[in-house]
Amino acid sequence: MAKRIDVSGLTAYYSAHKAIEDISMTVEPRSVTAFIGPSGCGKSTFLRTLNRMHEVTPGGRVEGKVLLDDEDLYGQGIDPVSVRREVGMVFQRPNPFPTMSIFDNVAAGLRLNGSYKKAELADVVEKSLKGANLWNEVKDRLNKPGSGLSGGQQQRLCIARAIAVQPKVLLMDEPCSALDPISTLAIEDLIGELKERFTIVIVTHNMQQAARVSDRTAFFNLAAVGQPGKLIEIDDTERIFSNPSVQATEDYISGRFG
Amino acid sequence: MSHAAIADKPASTLRGASLPKWSPYAIAAGSLAVAVGIGLAAGLDSKVQWGLIAAILFLLGTFGIAARVEGRRQAKDRIATSLVWVSFLLAVVPLVSLVWVTVARGVKVLDVYFLTHSMGVVADTEPGGGIYAAILGSLEQVGLATVIAAPIGVLTAVYLVEYGRGNLSRAITFFVDVMTGIPSIVAGLFILSLMLMLDMEPFGFAGSMALAILMMPVVVRSTEEMLKLVPNELREASLALGIPKWRTILKVVLPTSIGGITTGIMLAIARIAGETAPVLLLVWGNPFINANPFEGAQASLPLYIYQQYANSAGSGAAYDRAWAASLTLIAFVMILNLVARGIARWKAPKTGR
Numbered sequence: 001m002a003k004r005i006d007v008s009g010l011t012a013y014y015s016a017h018k019a020i021e022d023i024s025m026t027v028e029p030r031s032v033t034a035f036i037g038p039s040g041c042g043k044s045t046f047l048r049t050l051n052r053m054h055e056v057t058p059g060g061r062v063e064g065k066v067l068l069d070d071e072d073l074y075g076q077g078i079d080p081v082s083v084r085r086e087v088g089m090v091f092q093r094p095n096p097f098p099t100m101s102i103f104d105n106v107a108a109g110l111r112l113n114g115s116y117k118k119a120e121l122a123d124v125v126e127k128s129l130k131g132a133n134l135w136n137e138v139k140d141r142l143n144k145p146g147s148g149l150s151g152g153q154q155q156r157l158c159i160a161r162a163i164a165v166q167p168k169v170l171l172m173d174e175p176c177s178a179l180d181p182i183s184t185l186a187i188e189d190l191i192g193e194l195k196e197r198f199t200i201v202i203v204t205h206n207m208q209q210a211a212r213v214s215d216r217t218a219f220f221n222l223a224a225v226g227q228p229g230k231l232i233e234i235d236d237t238e239r240i241f242s243n244p245s246v247q248a249t250e251d252y253i254s255g256r257f258g
Numbered sequence: 259m260s261h262a263a264i265a266d267k268p269a270s271t272l273r274g275a276s277l278p279k280w281s282p283y284a285i286a287a288g289s290l291a292v293a294v295g296i297g298l299a300a301g302l303d304s305k306v307q308w309g310l311i312a313a314i315l316f317l318l319g320t321f322g323i324a325a326r327v328e329g330r331r332q333a334k335d336r337i338a339t340s341l342v343w344v345s346f347l348l349a350v351v352p353l354v355s356l357v358w359v360t361v362a363r364g365v366k367v368l369d370v371y372f373l374t375h376s377m378g379v380v381a382d383t384e385p386g387g388g389i390y391a392a393i394l395g396s397l398e399q400v401g402l403a404t405v406i407a408a409p410i411g412v413l414t415a416v417y418l419v420e421y422g423r424g425n426l427s428r429a430i431t432f433f434v435d436v437m438t439g440i441p442s443i444v445a446g447l448f449i450l451s452l453m454l455m456l457d458m459e460p461f462g463f464a465g466s467m468a469l470a471i472l473m474m475p476v477v478v479r480s481t482e483e484m485l486k487l488v489p490n491e492l493r494e495a496s497l498a499l500g501i502p503k504w505r506t507i508l509k510v511v512l513p514t515s516i517g518g519i520t521t522g523i524m525l526a527i528a529r530i531a532g533e534t535a536p537v538l539l540l541v542w543g544n545p546f547i548n549a550n551p552f553e554g555a556q557a558s559l560p561l562y563i564y565q566q567y568a569n570s571a572g573s574g575a576a577y578d579r580a581w582a583a584s585l586t587l588i589a590f591v592m593i594l595n596l597v598a599r600g601i602a603r604w605k606a607p608k609t610g611r
Contacts, residue, residue: 053497056497088499091495095495108510113499165500
């Protein structure tokens, strides 16, 4: 069910500005891969190229290849909408749909795609909320608006919404940066459970978090402000945090810059 | 010397002299009294003049007294507050007096008979008759105009906010701005020229088309603002679920802003409901009931008011009918506004737990 991502020679632009340059890496299925690096180095941009959300930004375009189990996401005739059904995304700030109830929020992906059977819907919603460790907290108020939940609950609601469409890959763009430590812990535990079923890529500014949740870590950096961001190295998380092969990585991790 | 200075409690830098709470009222009452005095002494007849003199005296008095007692900074603060109050009163007094006069003179003949009967053969100078035909005509013309203008306006705004890039959207924005400034009589003349070319008689729908021209830019503008308020994160969240863009707009963006869009449409309706000029040119008015907006002259509330006033030949009965019709029109617009607020509150994104 989880799929492998193979990126080769990927360069992304905002109009004329080159945001990231020539990135190649492999993301293993059923594992957590963390992206770390200073602000503005293109981690989020790179993440958004993995489900073709980058081109939603006006002027955004991409060169290079992203293979999802041998299928090029940027190949001829690929429908970005279908790509996003396979590669889900959770954003930095929790963003439940304000006009919908908790139930409708989770069901939104299925309903608006039109690909569901009525009888299954309640089942899928329950499973997704359980998958996001939110079921027990909201099962008595599924018809209440999603925006009435706390920040951490809202973020787990967004995760439930993302996994309800059963993607193969889950991208998370700093999912805990707007949350308190307890909610962060809940989400980190959740990530540990989700990796049994999904390929997970997470962008984080918190190096302890990367060390705690990820199997592999990629370090991004940029030469100077205005220069495109580049992948410095990607390796097993343990090696990155104990014995990285590039000096810049060690400097960043030990807090000497960034 | 120095010992005495130390022994003296130093003056607090945090405390200063301040006017008592009732001072603004006292200054207001004082300036009013002085203004009345000046008005009587100088033989000024107009009460408006008295009021303006009182307002100026109040502002000057507040500044002078506060500057003397409290200091310059507090005086500036007080004069700003006073300016806000005076402006508020200047804005509200004409409004209240307008509503008051309309109600006072309108209720004289406003009853069920008046609302359910038409002029028919009642002469303009005689009492009797009513505005049923005018209400019917207004509802039909405004309703048809809304049916044309609201969908086009909303869709234009959706294009401008969600899809529009580059020259085309800039051109549309420009022309919408130009349309906002079209005087209603010009819109009427535009349709009239079409009518003359096609050799047609006046009918209700012609008025609807002119009203739609006036309504469209207002709907576009207000809808555009409402759509821009929808956070981009919601669009991205929806797209990231693999929901196509058109469904994202239909099921996420529009529902989130539906309250504001409805309010905008209602306000646009309120604006065109009172238009007289295009109706005068294109619909003509009709003392008899004509329920078909696509054939023959129709009546309309604003036009009825004008005609009762213009054709009355000084007859009190016609004046009374004009006032009653005005009251009906104001009530109609008021009800629309209330409905809009109700919808906005009902549809607003919910935050309850």
